[in-house]
Amino acid sequence: MIQRIQTIYIFLAAVLIGLLLKLNFAELAVDGNWYVFNAMGIGSGEEMIFNGLPVMGFIGLITFLHLITIFLYKKRIGQIRLLSFTIILLLGLLGIMLYFLYAGFDGAEVAFKVPMVFPLIAIILDYLAIRSIGKDEALLRSLNRIR
Numbered sequence: 187m188i189q190r191i192q193t194i195y196i197f198l199a200a201v202l203i204g205l206l207l208k209l210n211f212a213e214l215a216v217d218g219n220w221y222v223f224n225a226m227g228i229g230s231g232e233e234m235i236f237n238g239l240p241v242m243g244f245i246g247l248i249t250f251l252h253l254i255t256i257f258l259y260k261k262r263i264g265q266i267r268l269l270s271f272t273i274i275l276l277l278g279l280l281g282i283m284l285y286f287l288y289a290g291f292d293g294a295e296v297a298f299k300v301p302m303v304f305p306l307i308a309i310i311l312d313y314l315a316i317r318s319i320g321k322d323e324a325l326l327r328s329l330n331r332i333r
Contacts, residue, residue, distance in 0.1 A: 190322070193256055195315035196269070199308040200252035203276075206245050209301040211283060216291045223283075228290055236290055244279040248272055248308075262323045269312045269319075276305045276312070 207225045214221040214228065221230050225245055227238030255268045283305075287296055 190259070190318070192265075192315040192318035192322075193259065195311045195318065196252055196256050199272075199311040199315075200249050200256075202304040202308050202311075203245055203252065204249045206301055206304055207242070210299050211302050212287055212299055213297045214287070214291060215295040215297070216293070221291075223287060228286060236286060238286070240282055241279070241286065244275060244282060248275050248279065251275070262319050262326075265319050266316050266323075269316050273309050273312050276309050280305050 210222050210224045212223045214223060219230060221228050221235060223238075225238055225242045227234045227241075228236040251268060251272050255265050255272070258265050258268065283302070288294075
C-alpha cells in the first residue's frame with residue numbers, strides 16, 4: 187500500500203486539500219474595507235459576510251474520498267473511478283471558490299493567495315495516481331496472460 191507511488195500522490199493531494207481548511211484563499215478590497223476569504227466564508231474579523239459551508243463541505247468530502255481511496259489498494263479499478271470522481275469534485279470546488287470571490291461584491295479587488303492553486307495541484311496529482319494505477323493494472327493483466 188505505502189510502497190506504491192500512487193499512494194504518495196493520493197496522500198499529497200489529501201494533505202493539500204486538507205490544508206485548505208486552515209489557510210486563507212484570497213483577500214478582497216471593497217470600498218476601502220478588507221475581507222478575507224477562507225473555508226469559513228468571506229468576512230472581516232469576527233463578522234462573516236458570506237457563509238462558506240459549501241466550500242467547507244467540498245473540502246471535507248474531497249479529503250475524505252482521498253483517504254478512502256488510499257485504503258482501496260486491492261481494488262484498482264475502484265480507485266481509478268473514485269479518483270476520477272474526485273477530479274470532478276475538485277473542478278467543482280474551484281468553481282465554487284471563484285463564484286464566492288466574484289459574485290459576492292461588485293468591483294472588488296481580489297488578491298489571490300497560494301492555497302488557491304492547491305486544487306489544481308491536487309488534480310495533477312490525482313491524474314498521476316490514475317496513470318500509475320493503470321500501469322499496475324496493465325502489469326497484473328499481462329502477468330495473468332503468461333500463466
